[in-house]
Amino acid sequence: MITMTNEQLSTYKPTGHDTVAIPANNPHVRALADAFEMMFAGKSEARELAEKRIPKNLSVEHFDGKIYNARELILSEGIANTPLIQTQYLNTVMEGAQYVRCARNMLRSESMTKGNTLRLPFAGSATGIAPEVPEGAPYRNSNGTYAYRDFTIKKYGEVAPITDEMISDSLYNTMAMEVAMLGQHIENALNYEAIGVIVQNAGRSLDTMNVAANQGIKAIAKAKLELVTRARTGGGFQPDSMIATTDFNSVLEQEMLLTNYWGGQSIITGGTPSVLGLAYGLHNGTINSATYGATWSYQTDGDTGAIVYNRQSAGAYVLREDVTIEDFREPIQDLTTSKARIRFGVNYGIANAACRIIY
Numbered sequence: 523m524i525t526m527t528n529e530q531l532s533t534y535k536p537t538g539h540d541t542v543a544i545p546a547n548n549p550h551v552r553a554l555a556d557a558f559e560m561m562f563a564g565k566s567e568a569r570e571l572a573e574k575r576i577p578k579n580l581s582v583e584h585f586d587g588k589i590y591n592a593r594e595l596i597l598s599e600g601i602a603n604t605p606l607i608q609t610q611y612l613n614t615v616m617e618g619a620q621y622v623r624c625a626r627n628m629l630r631s632e633s634m635t636k637g638n639t640l641r642l643p644f645a646g647s648a649t650g651i652a653p654e655v656p657e658g659a660p661y662r663n664s665n666g667t668y669a670y671r672d673f674t675i676k677k678y679g680e681v682a683p684i685t686d687e688m689i690s691d692s693l694y695n696t697m698a699m700e701v702a703m704l705g706q707h708i709e710n711a712l713n714y715e716a717i718g719v720i721v722q723n724a725g726r727s728l729d730t731m732n733v734a735a736n737q738g739i740k741a742i743a744k745a746k747l748e749l750v751t752r753a754r755t756g757g758g759f760q761p762d763s764m765i766a767t768t769d770f771n772s773v774l775e776q777e778m779l780l781t782n783y784w785g786g787q788s789i790i791t792g793g794t795p796s797v798l799g800l801a802y803g804l805h806n807g808t809i810n811s812a813t814y815g816a817t818w819s820y821q822t823d824g825d826t827g828a829i830v831y832n833r834q835s836a837g838a839y840v841l842r843e844d845v846t847i848e849d850f851r852e853p854i855q856d857l858t859t860s861k862a863r864i865r866f867g868v869n870y871g872i873a874n875a876a877c878r879i880i881y
Contacts, residue, residue, distance in 0.1 A: 548702065550617040554610045555698040560601045561853060562689060572596045582606055607853040611701060615845060615862050618705030625716040626709070628765055628803035630838035630871075638675040638842070643668045644835050644871030647758030671869040675842040678711035679863030680704055686858060697857075704862050708845055710807050716868045717765060718810030720837040721818070721829050725873030726757075729880040732823040737881075738773045742798050745830040745877040759832040759875040764797060768806040769820035770827035770879070800830065814878070825881040835875035840867045 556575045560568045572593055580592040585605060595604050634640050646667030655661055682704040684697050726748045730736035736744075742764065749759045766774075774797070796802055809818050820827030831837075842865040850860035870876070 550613040551698045551702050554614045555695040557607050557610050558694040558697055602853050608850055612847050614701045615705035618702030619709035622706050622709050624803045624805040625713045629716055630833050632840045634842055640673045640840050641670050643670050673840045673867035673869050675865050675867045677865045679861050680707050681861050684858050708862050708864050713805050714810050716839040719868050719870050720876050721814050722811035723870035723873050724876035724878050726877035738777050741879050745879050748877045761830050763833045764800040764830045765803045765805055766828035767820050820881055823881055826878050828879040831876035835872045837870040
């Protein structure tokens with residue numbers, strides 16, 4: 523693996539006719555653009571580029587398993603004969619994915635190392651009570667309730683749209699940005715499936731009836747109550763997490779009182795604080811929900827703007843293989859056909875452990 527600190531970052535300067543700008547906070551995209559340029563440059567030019575753009579103390583693990591100085595290795599063997607391109611390609615895919623990461627951080631996750639199906643248990647409501655045990659009396663078996671769901675592993679993947687014409691025209695920063703976008707698409711596949719299945723199967727809904735006074739913080743508080751109460755009708759779940767659309771998030775950020783309100787905390791911390799004790803995530807992409815996918819927004823009456831849930835019981839994703847790069851052993855020959863993929867399965871758990879918030 524390549525190790526790189528902020529002080530070692532590449533400073534790729536695009537060619538005059540390549541107008542796609544690489545943001546300053548995308549170090550792996552910039553480093554991949556450097557690597558592409560070195561790979562297709564002439565020998566003397568590639569050597570000059572390596573000396574200018576590869577940090578002196580950058581190390582890389584070679585195909586033989588040993589650690590080498592990256593610059594010396596590139597100068598002696600050429601970058602296409604080192605693992606630098608493949609490693610930086612994967613790093614760039616993962617860097618692109620981080621900007622849309624939601625389900626990976628916000629939902630229960632499990633993993634498996636073989637097979638393509640898995641059965642998971644989901645705990646019922648947290649309202650059970652252990653009975654008194656008189657002296658000498660036997661203990662009663664626990665009356666805890668569980669449900670199970672089956673998970674089927676599926677593969678999701680895509681090819682980065684890098685063409686021979688892009689290579690011929692030296693559009694190296696454009697090519698690197700396409701690889702980062704590939705990472706976003708792979709991560710969004712997980713968001714699309716995992717968030718969608720929970721939204722679709724949530725057993726509770728809170729409709730704010732298109733009334734502004736019922737929205738924002740008040741809607742979240744009432745959705746929490748929906749999960750906790752009504753134990754006799756399948757409730758009794760402790761809400762601990764929430765995923766919202768950016769439209770719903772905008773409503774929260776307009777509550778600007780500098781107390782414990784969402785907008786004030788966002789300003790004070792400069793980040794994303796918890797909301798009423800709930801871990802908070804944002805996803806404004808599409809979701810795989812036959813009923814609510816087209817209305818995963820928060821702009822008009824009937825839109826679904828958020829989901830409040832208990833993380834251990836509402837649902838999960840099972841990761842069989844994390845992001846992997848395929849068909850990229852020979853960087854020059856394989857660049858236009860290399861693929862990124864991920865394998866996972868999703869399902870909901872207990873329906874009443876999740877509550878939708880409706881506009």
